[in-house]
Amino acid sequence: MTNVIYRAWPAYRQGLVLEEDDNYEEPLIQAAYNNDFNAFYHAYRARLRRIREEWQETFLADGMACFTAWQAKLTRIMMHRERQAPYLHRGLQCLEDLASALSTGLPPSREYLLVSIDIEGNMTAGINALGISSLDTQQIFNDQERLTVHDENYAFTSYRRHSLFSPTTRITTEMLPQVLYNLLNSHPNIILVGHTLWTTEVCMMGRYGSAIESLPNVIGTVDVGLLLSPVAGLLKLGKLILAHDLPFRPGSLHCAGNDAHYTLQLMLAVMLKKLDHPDGTPKSESRIEAVRELVFRPLPTRRAMESSESDDWEQHMDDNLGLGLFAEHLLSAADGASEAAEDLVMSGSGPQISTIRAISDLLTSWSRTAVRQHAQLGSSYRM
Known part of the structure; x- marks a missing residue:
């Protein structure tokens, strides 16, 4: 009162x-x-x-x-986890089967087609580009063949990032479901590989009429981000590439074809790191070295990479996820030096090219060191 x-x-x-x-x-x-x-x-x-x-x-x-x-969100999360659990389990079984086969030199229990997929875009704006990199495991155990990754890069008219590993095929939105269906039904045992696969690629595929359940030949998935999260946390693809010393060219990320290729290399590098641990199992060194040569193979000659103000340039390095501003600036400087060298090649000014490329390689090497020290990656990786 x-x-x-x-x-x-x-x-x-x-x-x-x-x-x-x-x-x-x-x-x-x-x-x-x-x-x-x-x-x-x-x-x-x-x-x-x-x-x-x-x-x-x-x-x-x-x-x-x-x-x-909140209740609806929790329900969606639980349904999403239940949906992906069997695929992730079968994907890990595939990696263990391949690792065991590499250790003994005998072919795995079944042949697999490892298909790395990357989609540039989001649920709101739609898809900009689709990248596919595939490796038939039958190649690994064929002594007569040099391991090769089959790369494909599909892009829409407005997308202008160029792939390092394959030419770009222009397609329309209407063609996308058929392209995905053809790509993911070319082998009876397909293992889908990606980085943040279930939160990005699988969702986008479902939106465009290619739900993973409608692809009977996709028997399992491997999410490299989840695979390394117990050790490295949920790091971006670029940071994981640098931390594993994989061949990498600054400025080449966020092209769907390049990201798909890098992701497949990263998954194979994780498998090799597990095989490096002495466990008393006899190793088939020739097959392991063949995979190692594929993973650390030098990048192809750089194509002329176009850029324009309309390009959707994403933030390559996120300071809040653990890389640090120092490594970010090093990568930006390395990218600038590399592009300057390409400009000199186009203009015919040769004497300065080797110096600028040496500076670019040095900056990239420093950035790798900064990433490894900051991420504090362990020497063993869980499969």
């Missing part, structure tokens, strides 16, 4: 009249209540009670809406 009077008295003194419309001109107290404080107080208290009741109703309604949304 006292608190209500205490709050009502300043309003009475200032001539405030309790009305629904807050924009009216304040009339005098004498005109509104005939200078009667008791009348003003009862009006104030009734209004306060009405506001409190409305606030309680709104609070309860908002709380229930928030709880319903």
